[in-house]
Amino acid sequence: xxxxxxxxxxxxxxxxxxxxxxxxxxxxxxxxxxxxxxxxxxxxxxxxxxxxxxxxxxxxxxxxxxxxxxxxxxxxxxxxxxxxx
Numbered sequence: 001x002x003x004x005x006x007x008x009x010x011x012x013x014x015x016x017x018x019x020x021x022x023x024x025x026x027x028x029x030x031x032x033x034x035x036x037x038x039x040x041x042x043x044x045x046x047x048x049x050x051x052x053x054x055x056x057x058x059x060x061x062x063x064x065x066x067x068x069x070x071x072x073x074x075x076x077x078x079x080x081x082x083x084x085x
């Protein structure tokens with residue numbers, strides 16, 4: 001699935017592919033679907049230069065669980081023939 005359909009004529013898709021974001025306080029986790037890709041401490045790294053994934057297991061679990069819950073929620077289906085939900 002191409003999550004970057006609207007990202008046309010802007011060069012290649014960014015790496016890592018990010019489709020989901022969760023935040024809690026000073027923490028921000030990015031993910032590709034339900035797979036965590038990056039973790040940032042925004043209080044110390046507002047430019048998001050230092051990926052802390054793997055260094056904060058409790059924070060990672062909380063944000064990963066939040067992403068899992070979000071993705072498990074029922075959603076309306078996008079109708080490609082109509083161009084809307």
